């Protein structure tokens with residue numbers, strides 16, 4: 001892990017015993033618990049952003065372009081919903097395409113995992129084990145978007161690597177549902193663009209966003225002509241051995257995307 005890529009002056013991940021680290025983690029933990037979403041600006045150094053972007057563009061021809069529909073929660077949604085706000089259109093690269101990159105080194109780095117565990121108030125977090133879905137680059141070329149959805153994992157870590165010239169805004173209604181209550185009425189208001197809970201975040205390159213994605217409905221609006229929006233999604237889990245289903249893997253990462261070496265491992269999403 002190249003320490004020049006992380007802004008260790010503002011985020012001293014390498015000094016977990018220091019009082020600066022402890023007070024930073026305390027503040028971020030409280031912020032995440034209170035608001036459902038925190039954004040750490042300038043988490044990467046400019047050099048880190050540059051190197052990560054080079055890695056993304058070197059691999060971009062192999063990204064899998066897909067347009068697909070709504071996710072699990074909406075299968076059970078009562079009543080009619082506007083279909084044009086669900087689903088996604090992106091160019092996606094999975095972990096199998098990002099091996100031996102600086103992005104992968106940051107994902108696996110123990111201090112990153114300790115930092116995320118501390119902020120999310122977990123004793124430890126584990127790497128997602130699916131060979132495709134653990135570390136993901138979402139490229140939003142002009143016209144691309146991700147519709148309203150909830151994530152499967154409790155929390156999601158996103159590093160922004162490119163701001164679009166227009167559009168590509170991250171919108172989120174944090175903490176809108178709970179594990180036991182889907183809050184369909186509140187969610188319907190969001191989907192119909194009638195909710196005062198929806199917030200807009202213009203993420204800056206190099207920022208790290210941590211969000212309680214399982215309970216916070218979110219989307220990325222359509223990117224307008226100009227520059228691409230790029231996000232790097234780091235999937236951490238509160239238990240080991242998490243995979244996605246073969247059907248989801250093929251849908252998101254393409255028909256030739258590799259599955260687990262041991263085919264008896266079953267999906268846990």
Ligand SMILES: O=C(O)CCC(=O)C(=O)O
Nearest residue numbers: 138146151158220231233
């Ligand atoms: O691309 C983004 O910023 C958000 C991606 C997202 O919501 C997801 O991967 O679940």
Ligand SMILES: [Fe+2]
Nearest residue numbers: 150151213218
């Ligand atoms: Fe998401």
